[in-house]
Amino acid sequence: EDQVTQSPEALRLQEGESSSLNCSYTVSGLRGLFWYRQDPGKGPEFLFTLYSAGEEKEKERLKATLTKKESFLHITAPKPEDSATYLCAAFLEGTSGSRLTFGEGTQLTVNP
Amino acid sequence: DGGITQSPKYLFRKEGQNVTLSCEQNLNHDAMYWYRQDPGQGLRLIYYSQIVNDFQKGDIAEGYSVSREKKESFPLTVTSAQKNPTAFYLCASSMYRGSGEKLFFGSGTQLSVL
Numbered sequence: 021e022d023q024v025t026q027s028p029e030a031l032r033l034q035e036g037e038s039s040s041l042n043c044s045y046t047v048s049g050l051r052g053l054f055w056y057r058q059d060p061g062k063g064p065e066f067l068f069t070l071y072s073a074g075e076e077k078e079k080e081r082l083k084a085t086l087t088k089k090e091s092f093l094h095i096t097a098p099k100p101e102d103s104a105t106y107l108c109a110a111f112l113e114g115t116s117g118s119r120l121t122f123g124e125g126t127q128l129t130v131n132p
Numbered sequence: 133d134g135g136i137t138q139s140p141k142y143l144f145r146k147e148g149q150n151v152t153l154s155c156e157q158n159l160n161h162d163a164m165y166w167y168r169q170d171p172g173q174g175l176r177l178i179y180y181s182q183i184v185n186d187f188q189k190g191d192i193a194e195g196y197s198v199s200r201e202k203k204e205s206f207p208l209t210v211t212s213a214q215k216n217p218t219a220f221y222l223c224a225s226s227m228y229r230g231s232g233e234k235l236f237f238g239s240g241t242q243l244s245v246l
Binding site for chain 1: 172175176222224234235236238239240
């Protein structure tokens with residue numbers, strides 16, 4: 021069964037304290053790995069798409085990387101406004117068609 | 133600005149009642165989706181539509197119904213058959229399904245049971 025697992029479930033950081041969020045997947049036929057940011061009571065907002073192992077993408081304090089088994093979202097010198105839930109999703113194509121599977125999310129809190 | 137509009141923001145359902153959640157997009161996207169979000173769980177797909185007048189069940193379609201009479205609109209009805217409807221409902225769209233295109237999400241509707 022295709023699975024996408026995010027860790028940790030929750031992470032508390034001090035402002036400026038860099039860290040990484042993990043998204044591991046056990047899917048076959050991965051065609052893309054998406055990262056979204058979700059603020060409380062709002063819909064997810066797109067951050068990155070990664071398509072192949074070794075690919076990296078950056079946006080401000082965030083950098084996403086992809087290997088054959090997992091993706092990391094690195095947060096460098098975070099600020100309180102980076103507090104949100106971060107979701108990853110694996111897009112795959114198989115014999116039964118295409119499918120997007122979401123992880124449970126990591127709730128990030130950055131304290132000033 | 134282009135985007136997806138969901139309404140209402142909050143909705144309360146009484147026992148045995150059907151309620152309808154609205155979703156409108158002006159992005160000219162072909163594909164639209166409904167997801168359910170529960171605390172501690174990943175988004176789960178309820179229904180999706182690739183073109184007007186056609187839609188497909190997702191992973192948790194029981195107790196829900198949809199229609200796609202216009203490209204811009206994809207309303208979701210939560211029927212009385214859905215015994216545990218309390219959740220945050222998200223509507224999304226993409227240029228077309230199956231391409232690996234990113235999803236654009238609305239701001240969500242929180243449904244609660246009275």
